[in-house]
Amino acid sequence: MSDRAINVARELGDMRLGAFHIRFALLMGAILFIDGYDLFNAAYVAPYVKAQWALSPFQIGLMLSIGLAGLASGALLQGPLADRWGRRRVLLAAVTGLGLASLALWLWAPNFVIFCALRAVLGVCLGMISPLAFVYINEWAPQRCANRYATLAFVLPFSLGGIAAGLAGIAIAPTWGWHGLYAIGALALPMALIGHRLLPESVRFLVARGRHDDVAAILSRARPERADVYGQATTFLSGEAANGKARVTDLLGPRYRGVTLTIWVGGALSLFCIHGLTGWLPSIILEQGAPVQAAFAYGSLLMAMQIVGGGLSGWLADRHGQINAMAAGFVGGMITLLLLIPAIGTNTAWIVVALVGACVFGAQAVMNNFIAMSYETGLRSTAVGVAVGVNRIGGVLGPLIIGVAQQQSGALWITLSLLAAAQLCAALIFLARRQSLQPALTTTPKGA
DSSP: OOTTEEEHHHHHHHOOSOHHHHHHHHHHHHHHHHHHHHHHTHHHHHHHHHHHHTOOHHHHHHHHHHHHHHHHHHHHHHHHHHHHHOHHHHHHHHHHHHHHHHHHHHHOOOSHHHHHHHHHHHHHHHHHHHHHHHHHHHHHOOGGGHHHHHHHHHHHHHHHHHHHHHHHHHHTHHHHHHHHHTTGGGGHHHHHHHHHHHOOOOHHHHHHTTOHHHHHHHHHHHOGGGHHHHHHOSEEEOSSOOOSSOOGGGGGSTTTHHHHHHHHHHHHHHHHHHHHHHHHHHHHHHHTTOOHHHHHHHHHHHHHHHHHHHHHHHHHHHHHOHHHHHHHHHHHHHHHHHHHHHHTTSTHHHHHHHHHHHHHHHHHHHHHHHHHHTSOHHHHHHHHHHHHHHHHHHHHHHHHHHHHHTTSTTHHHHHHHHHHHHHHHHHHHHHHTGGGOSOGGGSOOTTO
16 A cells, blocks of 8 residues: 555544544534434324324324334435435435424424324434434544444434423423424524534545545544645545445345344334334323323433433443443343333332333444444445334334234233333344344455
């Protein structure tokens, strides 16, 4: 290799966590805050919508699932677009769409059909943002603290958005109704304008497109002490095996098949639990006779513990590996969900809900990083988008199936047992496939 050829993967991995990473995390964090808020505020909108239009539990489950179906569509759509047009351009287009959809829900949604249609549009935009964000963040994460940085940069603001949704449900909805809960989501519009000015493109994407001048400029901002080196470089290399043009079918080719199938099945089980739980927990608590404020507070606590769980799981992943961290979270989720059955209605429920949130969301946070680290740059956004889209099948089924369970005798026991079973199955799948789940980038393809 020429002395003036720069390996971008090595440059990014060797960076010390500094001001550039903090600014980038804050900017992405503002976007993810709105993303988390809009994703989880449906749980607090649901009781008010149910009362206004006299909806059945099945219709509420359908409402929640329509938004999640939009999430799946957006996740599938963003991958090919981002791999073709860039992370930055597609992310900011999705943020703009999110703001417009939220504005429409705030100011105009006269009936349940139009409400659901706007929720579907909102879901498509949300579905594009999350996978793009954790691909983007993982591509900038320093190697020595990759899991901790990526997990906290994603989980912390996303969780704060979810917490804010619960607080808004307590403070805003009683006065302004469910329409007012969407006003905060409209803040995505000014965030898109700020992002257009400040958000850098992924340098791995720029290298893949041969835009070396742009690569040198962005790396110089990230590592100013090496600006002269970047300015004198003759070329930039991705540090990944050249595999030709990436295709969706590559996900099920010999190189990626094992990790792809495991991610699809395990991720679907994880999101079945997460969206079934977050979408229905406030309503479940209300059914047990708790006041609205207490029910919404449980939802906020669940989201707050996502921060703790994400941070702890990121630390475990850096020390003991991602598979072990995920399995520990899933097993912990199963145990705590079963403990919640006798705990609901008692003061112990606060502790158990907190533990459920830490375990369930902690495992999912590590899985997000694992997905993004398992594919090469040219395929990464597509792979993550397809994975999130397939995983959303579980997310869509969660609220629907829990909605049916809520109409049965012994609804509480059935609901939490189903969610616990999903966590156990996810743990077993990842542990059974441990040997084949080394990140695919460590495996050199035949003929490379």
